[in-house]
Amino acid sequence: MPTVITVCDTCKREGWDALNQSTTDGEDFATMIESAATDVPNLTVRRHSCLMGCVRACNVAIQADDKLNYVLGSFEPEQDAADGIVAYAKLHAESETGQVPFKTWPQAIKGHFVTRLPTIPKA
Numbered sequence: 482m483p484t485v486i487t488v489c490d491t492c493k494r495e496g497w498d499a500l501n502q503s504t505t506d507g508e509d510f511a512t513m514i515e516s517a518a519t520d521v522p523n524l525t526v527r528r529h530s531c532l533m534g535c536v537r538a539c540n541v542a543i544q545a546d547d548k549l550n551y552v553l554g555s556f557e558p559e560q561d562a563a564d565g566i567v568a569y570a571k572l573h574a575e576s577e578t579g580q581v582p583f584k585t586w587p588q589a590i591k592g593h594f595v596t597r598l599p600t601i602p603k604a
């Protein structure tokens with residue numbers, strides 16, 4: 482089962498300018514993440530409009546069945562952050578539980594975790 486990166490494509494950071502910007506910060510960030518994840522095995526990227534963390538734009542979720550799931554936010558739509566998210570998601574995909582040792586975290590994702598969600602128990 483692949484790890485899925487869900488990118489909020491409607492996130493707008495403070496200062497986003499509707500008159501001069503034709504795309505949202507979230508759309509720009511999604512494009513960067515999609516580019517970074519191209520051809521990475523066991524990883525898929527999808528877009529979703531609003532993850533309800535708007536005050537922490539830009540937001541992403543990292544999920545997989547039967548693994549710990551994470552929401553991260555407060556990213557600037559920059560390639561370095563996109564690369565860090567993809568690198569972390571790759572480690573998540575390789576982890577049996579979804580837990581990734583802190584010492585292996587890419588620098589770009591440190592300080593951006595919002596929530597960690599445990600797996601849903603099987604009935």
Ligand code: FES
Nearest residue numbers: 489492532534535
């Ligand atoms: S618009 Fe991105 S979380 Fe609400």
